[in-house]
Amino acid sequence: MRSSMLNLPINISLTLSESKSAFLSAHLLPSGKPYTSLIVAAAIFQPNAATHKILLLKRSPAEKLFSHHWEIPGGKVDDTDKTIWDALKREVNEETGLAFKESAITYGERGFEWAIGADGKDETLGDDIKDESKMALELNFIVESEELPTEVKLDPEEHLEHLWADEKDVMEMKMTPEMRGVVENAFAILKLRKRFAWASVISELELLEREGK
Secondary structure, three states: OOOOOOOOOEOOHHHHOOOHHHHHHHOEOOOOOEOOEEEEEEEEEOOOOOOOOEEEEEEOOOOOOOOOOEEOOEEEOOOOOOOHHHHHHHHHHHHHOOOEOOOOEEEEEEEEEEEEOOOOOEEEEEOOOOOOOOEEEEEEEEEEEOOOHHHOOOOOOOEEEEEEEOHHHHHHOOOOHHHHHHHHHHHHHHHHHHHHHHHHHHHHHHHHHHOOO
16 A cells, blocks of 8 residues: 545544544554554644745754654654644644644645664654554644744754745755655645635625625
8 A cells, every 4th residue: 555645625623523542443454454553743834924834843863764854743642642633732832832723624644654663763664554563644734823933942852943934945845755745735735725715705706796786
């Protein structure tokens, strides 16, 4: 199985209120076996910005895999997290110090194999599933920050620096192909949402004009 990104947003407000165990029991591998880990990640955008800018974090050189690569904040859903939403808020706060508005759009998912390294930390092996006993499912969400861009507070053990990046910035930044796809999808869906929003406004105006209002 090769992981895939979804092309359109899906409203999963009900899923956000689910626990890790409930979600994983309802979403199985093609073989019928459960995923062994659930990951959440947030594509955080600046509030009310004229140009869409996403928050990206540069991985610390202490990270064994993909050091100095850029990524969006995220991490494992713990058994102690009551819901997926709680896990998303916790991970974002731990890695950035930010809170975000109480709304989210899921826009993609991917599965990847992982293993425990010699140092006891998880290691991502790739998107090709070889060992289903060590298989993670990642859910990616679009959210909007409640704070100003200057208020990002990083954990130095995990990340070196941050950047609010536009699409042109992203093209020049060092990322894994998978992360680049995640980021590009987030921008694409925001554009799609804006286009549909304007289409609704135009349709409403045309209706009012026909009714002579």
